[in-house]
Amino acid sequence: MTQPIIIPFLLVLAFLSLFRSTSSTAIPIITYNVVNFGANPNGEVDSTHAFLSAWDKACNSNMVSSTIIIIYVPLGRFLIGSVVFKGKCNNIEITFRIDGTLVAPLLSKYGEIGNNNGNWLLFDDVDGVSIIGVVIDGQGASLWDCKRSGNYKCPSGATNLGFTNSNNIMMNGVTSLNSQMFHIVIDRCHNVKVEGAKVLAAANSPNTDGIHVQLSSSVTILDSNIATGDDCISIGAGTTNLWIENIACGPGHGISVGSLGKEVEEAGVQNVTVKTVTFIGTENGVRIKSWGRPSSGFAKDILFQHATMINVQNPILIDQNYCPDQKNCPGQNSGVEISNVKYEDIHGTSATEVAVRFNCSPKYACKAITLEDVKLTYQNKPAEASCNHARGTTSGFVQPNSCLQF
Numbered sequence: 001m002t003q004p005i006i007i008p009f010l011l012v013l014a015f016l017s018l019f020r021s022t023s024s025t026a027i028p029i030i031t032y033n034v035v036n037f038g039a040n041p042n043g044e045v046d047s048t049h050a051f052l053s054a055w056d057k058a059c060n061s062n063m064v065s066s067t068i069i070i071i072y073v074p075l076g077r078f079l080i081g082s083v084v085f086k087g088k089c090n091n092i093e094i095t096f097r098i099d100g101t102l103v104a105p106l107l108s109k110y111g112e113i114g115n116n117n118g119n120w121l122l123f124d125d126v127d128g129v130s131i132i133g134v135v136i137d138g139q140g141a142s143l144w145d146c147k148r149s150g151n152y153k154c155p156s157g158a159t160n161l162g163f164t165n166s167n168n169i170m171m172n173g174v175t176s177l178n179s180q181m182f183h184i185v186i187d188r189c190h191n192v193k194v195e196g197a198k199v200l201a202a203a204n205s206p207n208t209d210g211i212h213v214q215l216s217s218s219v220t221i222l223d224s225n226i227a228t229g230d231d232c233i234s235i236g237a238g239t240t241n242l243w244i245e246n247i248a249c250g251p252g253h254g255i256s257v258g259s260l261g262k263e264v265e266e267a268g269v270q271n272v273t274v275k276t277v278t279f280i281g282t283e284n285g286v287r288i289k290s291w292g293r294p295s296s297g298f299a300k301d302i303l304f305q306h307a308t309m310i311n312v313q314n315p316i317l318i319d320q321n322y323c324p325d326q327k328n329c330p331g332q333n334s335g336v337e338i339s340n341v342k343y344e345d346i347h348g349t350s351a352t353e354v355a356v357r358f359n360c361s362p363k364y365a366c367k368a369i370t371l372e373d374v375k376l377t378y379q380n381k382p383a384e385a386s387c388n389h390a391r392g393t394t395s396g397f398v399q400p401n402s403c404l405q406f
């Protein structure tokens with residue numbers, strides 16, 4: 001009587017052990033520890049060469065295609081000058097697992113770190129690179145001081161972490177501190193996922209945008225916390241199919257599409273979703289911004305959904321008359337056409353009377369703007385709205401009263 005039970009049981013055991021052994025041997029993992037290439041975790045000895053050697057090894061080794069290659073950085077502080085991790089590589093996937101902190105050299109060497117097309121750590125022409133963990137510290141404070149002092153001889157500084165011409169990139173749990181310029185830049189890339197990023201720089205640090213995306217498609221930014229001196233996330237020309245969700249932003253300048261229309265010939269921005277964001281004490285909430293001069297650029301199919309504004313100066317803003325220093329644009333109209341922009345479930349407090357401002361191009365009115373379930377107050381009273389050349393509709397409860405034209 002026991003046989004019918006025992007046999008299936010043994011079969012299951014045999015099957016399980018077969019499964020276990022295939023799963024643990026089929027995917028070989030090769031780990032390159034940067035310390036074995038001479039990297040020093042004391043934060044003082046330059047480890048640039050060791051990181052590049054580990055990368056060269058990982059990038060150029062010929063493995064069977066299923067091999068997982070890991071570049072491992074243990075705990076510690078690693079001083080690194082400007083580096084390009086360049087493809088194309090022989091391997092499908094390279095994962096950086098970084099428990100330590102990467103530290104940029106101090107101001108005296110800034111000329112050197114800005115060399116790299118304005119990047120400190122740059123990945124160029126790579127496919128299938130993941131970064132897990134890592135704290136990167138750009139040590140930008142002394143450069144910010146220089147810029148704030150009005151000294152026009154300051155170096156422009158470098159982006160902490162850049163990706164150019166790359167596909168299938170993942171960043172998971174990356175912390176970016178005190179970048180000299182932008183923190184993370186995604187430029188001419190396809191299929192990028194950023195998850196659990198933390199970005200931190202002083203509220204008065206100039207041009208320290210958190211994450212900047214341009215000329216890229218299918219980028220997703222999730223579950224991130226950004227506190228900086230410029231835009232939390234900025235969305236440049238040529239961005240399509242961008243998804244941003246569950247972000248805390250502030251201090252900073254908010255989430256911005258733009259500045260668009262700087263160039264006469266410019267790619268448009270299309271299909272952007274910005275969902276579930278809390279803005280805390282920021283200059284702007286959700287903004288679209290363009291230069292006030294001719295351009296082929298455009299922004300369309302944009303959804304701003306579920307935003308909480310806490311004491312935000314301009315919670316909802318379209319500004320098409322951007323003209324810094326009043327140079328090369330006064331008296332001209334923005335050529336950037338803005339259409340199909342939806343604001344849904346946007347609520348909270350404005351730090352100024354006008355919480356909704358649509359200041360569109362006199363040449364191309366903003367079209368198909370939708371406000372749905374918006375409630376913004378200023379000093380416990382309904383805030384105000386201001387419109388120029390803005391067309392659209394409302395639904396649900398909308399406060400301040402809409403000034404959109406049909």
Ligand SMILES: *[C@@H]1O[C@H](CO)[C@@H](O)[C@H](O)[C@H]1NC(C)=O
Binds near residue numbers: 240
């Ligand atoms: C818009 O982008 C999302 C990803 O953010 C994508 O899933 C969706 O298919 C795109 N929609 C269109 C119409 O391309």
